[in-house]
Structure formats: structure tokens, C-alpha cells
Amino acid sequence: MAARCTIGNPRAEVIAGMTTGADVLIPSSDIQEKVREIGARISEDYRGKKPLFVGVLRGAVVVLADLMRNVDLECEIDFMEVSSYGQGRTSSGVVRILKDLEEDITNRHVLIVEDIIDTGLTLSYLHDLLLTRKPASLEICALLSKPSRRQVAIEVKYVRFEVPDVFVVGYGIDYAGAHRNLPDILALELEAAN
Ligand code: PRP
Numbered sequence: 001m002a003a004r005c006t007i008g009n010p011r012a013e014v015i016a017g018m019t020t021g022a023d024v025l026i027p028s029s030d031i032q033e034k035v036r037e038i039g040a041r042i043s044e045d046y047r048g049k050k051p052l053f054v055g056v057l058r059g060a061v062v063v064l065a066d067l068m069r070n071v072d073l074e075c076e077i078d079f080m081e082v083s084s085y086g087q088g089r090t091s092s093g094v095v096r097i098l099k100d101l102e103e104d105i106t107n108r109h110v111l112i113v114e115d116i117i118d119t120g121l122t123l124s125y126l127h128d129l130l131l132t133r134k135p136a137s138l139e140i141c142a143l144l145s146k147p148s149r150r151q152v153a154i155e156v157k158y159v160r161f162e163v164p165d166v167f168v169v170g171y172g173i174d175y176a177g178a179h180r181n182l183p184d185i186l187a188l189e190l191e192a193a194n
Helices: 011-019 028-045 061-068 121-131
Strands: 023-026 052-057 076-085 091-099 109-117 137-145 158-162 167-169 185-190
Touching: 028 061, 028 137, 028 158, 052 061, 052 121, 061 109, 076 121, 091 121, 109 121, 121 137
Parallel strands: 052 076, 052 109, 109 137, 137 158
Antiparallel strands: 023 185, 076 091, 167 185
């Protein structure tokens, strides 16, 4: 039985709801297997190169940390922080850069690593922005994708799981700042959507 909670309610209530159980959408073992697969693919695709993995804070921290340890290559990491969501559960369409890259990506092989693509607005904006900096190549890796929610077309070279339009938490993905540390990805049942 999935836990029930109401959007906008205090975080404590959400956490209390979670402790009574939510649906496990993707167990940790499946995630780890897929991360190993994608790491092997990236190792082949970037052989002889030194890619720069760009994690999009904060959600991508967990997948980036696991992914880089499954890549048999010399590689570097950097981070951007953006804010795409308003107070509700959907993208506002406005992407704010809260933290930019430290590295100059000119002529670098850049792989953007995301936890989840929903509307695609965040990645579309980031992709176009980074392209203006003239990288040698620019690709996207995302752990989760919700194709039914897409508002803009976006090419994702490495996508691991396509999920339905449910609210997910865990493995880096939060609800009201919580649950990023869960090893599984859970579907959180929400009583009211805004
Ligand atoms: C999530 C996710 C993506 C974005 C995807 O980040 O990590 O960056 O939303 O949504 P979109 O495809 O509709 O643009 P969020 O803004 O929740 O921040 P977080 O990574 O800090 O949790």
C-alpha cells in the first residue's frame, strides 16, 4: 500500500507517511546494475578521451558518484546548480543558474549527468547554454525519464529507466528536501497535485 500525503503539508508529515511505506518503483539492485551497464558503455564511447561529467545539483549527486566509479577512464567532474521547480511539483519553465561550472569546457568532451528528466525544460536550457561554450562534444545521461511529461524535445544519449507520471523520491531525488538518501527509487502517492 502506497503512503499518502498532501502536497504543501509540512515535511514531517511527508516523512511520517513514507515510514508507513511507499511503492518501490526501482529497487537498488536494478539501479546498480543499470549504472554498471551505462558506465561500461560510456567507457567504450569515450575511450582515449578524458570526459568531463557535469552533475546537475543537487539531485544528480548520487548517480554521478556511482556512475564515475563504474567508468574505466580518466575523467573529471564539475557541477552546476539550477533551480527549475517552483513551489509545486512541476517545472516553472524558468531556469535559474545558482552555481556555474568551475571548468572551461571549450574543446572538452562534456557529459551532463541528471537524475531525472521531466518536462525537459531544465536540460534543454542547460544543453543550449553549454553548447555556446564550444565543447568538443556534449551529451546527456539521465537515470530517469518521464517521456509523458515532456514539453520540449531533447536528445538523451544515455537514459536508464523510463517511468510513468508518478512522483518519485530516492537515489538523489527529493520531496521537500527529504529522501535523497534512499537507496531505492520509490513512487510517492500524492493526495493532491497542483
Ligand atoms: C529536478 C531534476 C532536474 C529537473 C528536471 O531538479 O534534478 O534538474 O528537476 O525537471 P524538468 O525536466 O521538468 O526541467 P530540481 O529542480 O527538483 O532540483 P534538485 O536537483 O536540487 O532536486
